[in-house]
């Protein structure tokens with residue numbers, strides 16, 4: 001399987017996380033088979049993959065919790081192999097290996113974290129109070145964490161990570177198991193972090209989450225990156241995109257059906273549907289043809305496949321992304 005890499009439309013920003021040839025095996029079984037990643041500073045990068053694809057392994061390696069077998073890895077300007085201490089100082093990690101202690105209160109957890117970061121007592125208290133307020137945990141601050149809801153625990157976990165003011169944050173499945181309201185509140189928190197210039201590397205099983213948050217998405221499958229690009233670029237990789245034109249005037253509808261190629265007609269609904277990748281170039285050509293025939297559509301909608309379509313197409317065993325190589 002080869003990698004499909006698409007040019008991003010965003011301007012180039014310095015990469016703050018890079019992996020080249022990242023390889024990892026467990027008991028002779030290859031989990032990561034030489035993957036390459038490059039994540040721009042101040043962006044959100046989402047690593048998607050089916051269960052067991054190796055997402056957590058990537059996060060553990062990049063956050064220095066476990067070693068890679070091979071690969072050139074740099075995080076926050078530091079070489080992971082040569083200077084793991086500097087990497088640790090630059091990053092925050094939350095997720096499946098959370099540091100939250102359920103037996104003590106939220107505030108005590110925060111103060112413990114402040115101690116770990118060698119903040120003075122006064123500064124630690126101030127930072128803890130600020131973060132507890134920012135994460136809507138003031139009322140719960142003096143209660144044992146074991147009484148918190150899943151969403152509150154995740155917020156506390158992230159608040160604890162922010163005590164050290166990291167510029168790079170790894171979030172391993174930050175919203176798994178949360179209800180929709182808590183998930184949306186976590187998304188808001190992540191967006192606010194990014195607005196403040198933080199780089200976020202997240203793994204998720206929710207394609208909607210990647211779609212909502214990520215500037216770039218990579219799909220991990222069979223130890224390789226099957227495809228990466230912006231959510232919009234990835235959606236164009238799978239067939240199913242189309243443009244739909246609807247008309248009020250039956251005469252205009254009939255003229256349009258003659259003027260355009262490859263249309264599927266809906267005579268009752270006075271609408272025409274044609275395959276399209278949703279790109280500006282294709283849309284312009286449709287509109288130019290209508291213009292030169294003097295026809296105006298009353299409604300134009302573009303349907304691009306969602307990330308679910310992409311994910312299933314890329315991670316089904318029959319799919320060969322090499323055939324989808326796209327140069328745009």
Ligand SMILES: Nc1ncnc2c1ncn2[C@@H]1O[C@H](COP(=O)(O)OP(=O)(O)OP(=O)(O)O)[C@@H](O)[C@H]1O
Nearest residue numbers: 026027031049050051052053054055056057058205
């Ligand atoms: N310490 C370990 N020893 C042996 N095998 C391991 C170890 N840790 C992970 N694995 C295996 O490596 C593979 C990748 O695991 P990993 O947890 O990175 O996947 P994941 O994509 O994060 O999955 P999930 O979405 O289920 O969390 C799995 O097959 C897992 O069983």
